[in-house]
Amino acid sequence: MRALVRAELLALRTIRMPWALVVTAVVLTAALAVDPVLDAGKAGAPSIGTAAALLAVLGAAGRGGLVVLVLGVLAVTAEFRHGTASATFLGTAQRARVLVAKGAAVMLVGVAVAVVDLAVASTVGLASGVVHPSLLNPDIVLRVVGLLLAYPLYGLIGVGIGALVIYQPVAVLLPLAWVVYLEDLALHLVPRPVAPWSVGGALAAFSNAGDFTDVLPMAVGGVLLVGYALALLSLGTVRIVRRDIT
Amino acid sequence: MTALIRSELLRLRTTRATWGLLAAALVLTLGWEAMVLSGIGGIDAPARGSAELRDALLGSTGLGMFAVLMLGVVAATSEFHHATVTSTFLATPRRGRVLGAKAAACALVAPPVAVLLLVVAWTTGVLAGAISMTVETETLSVVARSMVVAACWALLGIGVGVAIRNQTVAVIVPLVWFLVIETLIPAYGLSWLLPWLPGGAMTALAGGRYPGAQAAWVAFLVVMAYVLALLVPGARAIRRRDIT
Numbered sequence: 001m002r003a004l005v006r007a008e009l010l011a012l013r014t015i016r017m018p019w020a021l022v023v024t025a026v027v028l029t030a031a032l033a034v035d036p037v038l039d040a041g042k043a044g045a046p047s048i049g050t051a052a053a054l055l056a057v058l059g060a061a062g063r064g065g066l067v068v069l070v071l072g073v074l075a076v077t078a079e080f081r082h083g084t085a086s087a088t089f090l091g092t093a094q095r096a097r098v099l100v101a102k103g104a105a106v107m108l109v110g111v112a113v114a115v116v117d118l119a120v121a122s123t124v125g126l127a128s129g130v131v132h133p134s135l136l137n138p139d140i141v142l143r144v145v146g147l148l149l150a151y152p153l154y155g156l157i158g159v160g161i162g163a164l165v166i167y168q169p170v171a172v173l174l175p176l177a178w179v180v181y182l183e184d185l186a187l188h189l190v191p192r193p194v195a196p197w198s199v200g201g202a203l204a205a206f207s208n209a210g211d212f213t214d215v216l217p218m219a220v221g222g223v224l225l226v227g228y229a230l231a232l233l234s235l236g237t238v239r240i241v242r243r244d245i246t
Numbered sequence: 247m248t249a250l251i252r253s254e255l256l257r258l259r260t261t262r263a264t265w266g267l268l269a270a271a272l273v274l275t276l277g278w279e280a281m282v283l284s285g286i287g288g289i290d291a292p293a294r295g296s297a298e299l300r301d302a303l304l305g306s307t308g309l310g311m312f313a314v315l316m317l318g319v320v321a322a323t324s325e326f327h328h329a330t331v332t333s334t335f336l337a338t339p340r341r342g343r344v345l346g347a348k349a350a351a352c353a354l355v356a357p358p359v360a361v362l363l364l365v366v367a368w369t370t371g372v373l374a375g376a377i378s379m380t381v382e383t384e385t386l387s388v389v390a391r392s393m394v395v396a397a398c399w400a401l402l403g404i405g406v407g408v409a410i411r412n413q414t415v416a417v418i419v420p421l422v423w424f425l426v427i428e429t430l431i432p433a434y435g436l437s438w439l440l441p442w443l444p445g446g447a448m449t450a451l452a453g454g455r456y457p458g459a460q461a462a463w464v465a466f467l468v469v470m471a472y473v474l475a476l477l478v479p480g481a482r483a484i485r486r487r488d489i490t
Contacts, residue, residue, distance in 0.1 A: 169417045172414050188284065
């Protein structure tokens with residue numbers, strides 16, 4: 001198993017796409033972190049020196065998880081896109097192990113990207129004076145920790161979706177569109193108590209968000225996110241294991 | 247050229263992606279419409295039977311236009327994705343004509359899709375008792391405008407697909423552009439740029455109002471400039487490229 005994870009890490013390290021994605025995550029985080037700094041003090045935006053501005057800047061690290069999600073999807077679908085899946089599954093006939101190794105490798109990369117994104121957001125915050133040690137309190141620390149721990153879980157969800165829908169463009173577009181846009185739309189159409197149990201609701205709970213109605217406790221949010229990830233990964237594994245590979 | 251366009255139309259008609267995208271457009275439109283309908287009577291929501299509500303309901307087809315954009319992207323990139331482009335270019339060695347036929351086919355297909363979405367949205371609104379059954383001249387002008395808008399979305403999709411070619415990247419880039427980058431623009435004090443960006447121009451063309459929005463015909467020219475700016479270099483690159 002260790003050898004498999006190392007092989008996956010080698011693959012991620014030596015192809016261009018993961019690096020492009022990491023750069024995307026950094027640029028996205030920087031852009032989102034600078035946004036509240038530029039807006040500070042203008043209509044409706046919190047001023048520098050308030051906890052709200054600090055949360056907005058550190059919260060910029062919360063969107064980079066989507067990039068790790070895409071990385072997870074690509075880790076699986078690229079094998080089918082380029083036809084290397086045959087060789088991979090000939091090398092390791094137990095396909096489930098390959099998927100678990102991919103999940104583990106993407107989670108490790110997710111942690112690394114989370115650290116980089118936190119560093120980027122903190123740098124913007126410290127340089128602009130928005131992040132000040134006296135403003136930090138346990139709730140804010142929990143929020144940042146939750147946002148960062150969500151990265152590897154996003155990656156695992158990506159691997160699950162990639163295994164489930166191996167057609168790369170669809171597998172990439174669907175979860176992104178769902179998280180960014182479609183879930184909000186869908187939640188308008190279902191009874192209100194469902195919302196906290198959605199992916200966005202679970203993430204809000206896990207990242208200690210204060211602006212989500214009926215938010216679940218942090219631990220429940222974490223368990224729910226892990227549950228979503230494992231459920232998708234299991235379904236994806238079942239699908240891959242029984243699939244004809246050409 | 248007519249034969250090429252006909253074969254592109256045949257391909258659109260007989261591949262699953264087209265119908266999947268059409269279904270997605272319907273679901274997105276109806277989803278948005280359901281949200282508008284459920285908001286009736288709420289704060290700031292347009293009243294039952296008002297012209298604002300009619301516009302809001304017909305406007306829900308705007309979300310479905312994203313699927314039309316994707317139709318263009320997929321039409322331009324799927325031959326590269328599935329490597330069928332080799333035989334296509336063997337049969338029609340003048341590659342520019344193939345790309346032109348794809349653009350024409352998508353521009354032909356998009357307006358009827360827009361009309362279908364509008365009919366569905368309007369019928370749903372009437373059935374829900376939210377708007378009256380009389381068709382006013384404004385409704386017809388919305389239909390005409392939407393047909394042009396849909397063709398523009400499809401052409402923009404073709405442009406993105408031809409310029410990028412990698413289907414996965416070509417599918418994500420518009421999503422990120424319209425949902426992330428253009429929404430961040432005002433925060434950076436660049437609001438003056440918005441009317442000149444593809445999303446801002448498409449909004450103005452569709453009749454959306456915001457500070458600095460161009461007149462519809464200027465917005466149309468801006469969109470066409472983007473289509474050409476994407477399509478011409480992309481087509482040049484494809485013409486000179488080794489196809490395996």
